[in-house]
Amino acid sequence: MNAPSSASTEIPTVYNPKQVEKKWYEFWMREGCFRASSSARKRPYTIVIPPPNITGILHMGHALNNTLQDILVRYKRMRGFETLWMPGTDHAGIATQNVVERSLKEEGLTRQALGRDKFLERVWKWREKYGNTIIRQLQRLGCSCDWERTRFTLDEKMSGAVREVFVRLYEKGLIYRGKRIINWCPRCQTALSDEEVTHKEVTGHLYTIKYAIEGSDEFVAIATTRPETMLGDTAVGCNPKDERYRRLRGKTALLPILNRRLVIIQDERIDPEFGTGALKITPAHDPVDYSLAEKHGLPFINILNSDGTLNEEAGPYQGLDRFEARRRILGELEDRRLLLETKEHVHAVGHCYRCHTVVEPVLSPQWFVRMKPLARPAIAAVKEGKVVFLPERWTKVYLDWMTNIRDWCISRQIWWGHRIPVWYCVGTESCTLKCKEPIVSRTTPEKCPHCGSAALRQDEDVLDTWFSSWLWPFSTLGWPEKNKDLRFFYPTSTLVTGYEIIFFWVARMIMAGFEFMGKEPFREVYIHGIVRDETGSKMSKSLGNVIDPLHVIEDYGADALRFGIVSITSEGQDVYVSKEKLEVGRNFANKIWNASRFVLMNLDEKRAFLKKAPRKASLNSVDRWVLSRLNRVIGWVTASLERCRFNEAASILYEFFWHEFCDWYLEWSKPNIRSKETQWVLHEVLGRSLKLLHPLMPFVTEEIWERLPHEEGVLMRSQWPKVKTGFIDKAVEEEIHLVMSEVQAIRNVRAAWQINPKDFVTVAVRVHRRKETQILQKHSTSIVHLAKVGSLQIGKNIRRPKESAVANIGRVETYVVLSGLIDIQMERQRIETALEDVGKMLKALDGRLKNEEFLKKAPKEVVEREQRRAEELQNRRKLLEENIQSLME
């Protein structure tokens, strides 16, 4: 393939991501670099994207989630897997409907006024216009999804899968229609599943109300947090063991205001300790009351309209909003002196997860999925390790939820979604009893199978959005067809998601995977944290604390964003993002850019020599050092990515590339820059670093790769580097380490004594071991070059020069001549501080070495190492003391 040519040989000194990112993304797309095929002769690696809502615009949470997936996918691709990242979007029933309704409202319209068909047309139009925004934004992030496969949860094929699943579960008896207490959102005007309700602790009130006892002057006091629900009371209850209420047995209470007669029941489940011990029973608006009512055969009175106003059962309060009704009722009770007490009360109140309105428990006929049978294999699979959570602690959260799973309310009273595939016969003449049964069908039935009537009415409701999402890992691959893609790419490999949707999505996918595919949907679930701002609040538009990833991409580049966000993400912890943290990414991208510029500028025109590795013997020890470090880094980064330790990989690369390769090797290479060996090493280290960095920072690496001589095609399709163990060389690492600390020692003295950076200094080094003498002499040109030394003497018999400061006491003594600048007292202070430190360490060490238990029980290597250290420290102490002496002479 032909890579797009880079403009000129002139390379700007500041990396400009904008143009580069656009160019490469288009190139990758054009060349089909993201495509995956089930006919490939490779092992598959598959990730399905957590489909973002079509209403979504890219926020930091998406940026994190998708960067992590892209890293895995790019890494695996380079490792030689046939890698599929399956993209798509979610129709997001309630969320999308809300958005479109809001825009209708601006036109003075409502969906009811428009009618179902017209409204749906509008939503589809909206989706045509805005539904792919998030996809384009993901592309700007660099996501390497196989976009040609992009799915949408409401596509015809997806809908087919949904109907298939509904019918199968219905026929198996796992889907049923029933009248139960569900969570009702009066604003969205739909039922919600238990998971769609978030409980918030709020400080409300506990009101104690007097209920009169019929035919007496007595009354019973009852505590409630929702006084308006009294309008739906059909009984009063207390614990049978509660002596206080013995007198009420067999009597009847009177509901205040409405004067409804309420039987008084006894039940063990009523807690005599709470409130007054007497309970008002509102069977249609409380789950506990509901089950009490079923048990005791009480009537059910629903007092709410779908919008949260009160209905005709509320008598004088009909038409009022529930909270207004509460206020009025409290006023009325107060006027009638029936309100005994009002006190503050902290309790958990359910809110709609979409619009944050307080939800109402309401008795309502809905469709449910029986979950217990589905949960069984999903629990077993996780226990057996077929599906592994990372971090592992989520396993317990999952299992707890799974074992206490409740039936799933799947019907929604909205229009945007998968219409429930159920029809009812509305024929009148020849109908039999059987005609009352719902007709559940994959396709629209033409007539009632029992009476033959063509008058059929489809269930008005749609399915919960998650009823299509839970099929995602296989529906996207074509299920219920049995095709090659499914055989090849299913089960998928890793699922990457945040913990907030473990119940909504992850758990349900595992159940669906076993139920419909007979296999787990993925082998590994990587759960990352949630993105928060500096203050720790969840980033949200309403709080105005959003750092817009698109702005970051605009200002700093996608690579900067990716690197920045990854490097602050440690396993499963929440992520706090701030602009400053992303600057680290921008700076690093720029560093990579400039280091590469340096290498490219210096590579000779004739580059044939680059193809053949020089003989190891012809490489100097600095070359061998950097190659040794590089190969260690290859191993570390590979291991980190294998274990999904993204931040670890990022920091290993950052440290190596910046602080070893750039800070040291590049500086070192300058004097030898014309040598073929040096050039080969520069090319080698840069090239392999680009590969290692590519999953994290795909754009800048690809751009440089193109300019670097190579024979591998595009970087994203190149091979992941292997560790060349032959290059790992502990001895050479130690050798260079000594030279580096020598340079640092001299620089330290220079800085401490404020020597003008332009001045050369005279340095004398007294060495105590022959090996060290050899090393330092061998590298004396480097030391001179890197520490700006004029004259350097190294030897065993060196004496402290007059007016010199000492550094690096221990293995060697380094004297920097300060003629004139030296301040004896200050130098003495410096040495004494060092002496104190040594003293402290020695004391601790001595204690350990005198401890017989330690000598007996600690491993031999540890003891030996401590002994060696002690010797070194003693030696250092001796030298420091001598230095103070000689200073005083």
Next chain:
RNA sequence: GGGCGGUUAGCUCAGUUGGUUAGAGCGUCUGACUUACAUUCAGAAGGUCAAUGGUUCGAGUCCAUUACCGCCCACCA
């Protein structure tokens, strides 16, 4: 009421299976436009690892208790 996570440098956080003198980035301080990079370079200061107790030759790391912060789950009206 259960469960989980966190508490390490001024700030934000790393710290793999317990073993040299606990690391990074930012910030601070000192210096430098050194021919790849000021989105830079060189150097420095800064920590009794929340508290207590225990296990161990040895604890930031393991165990227990406590405190504070955060999150999740739960039908006490």
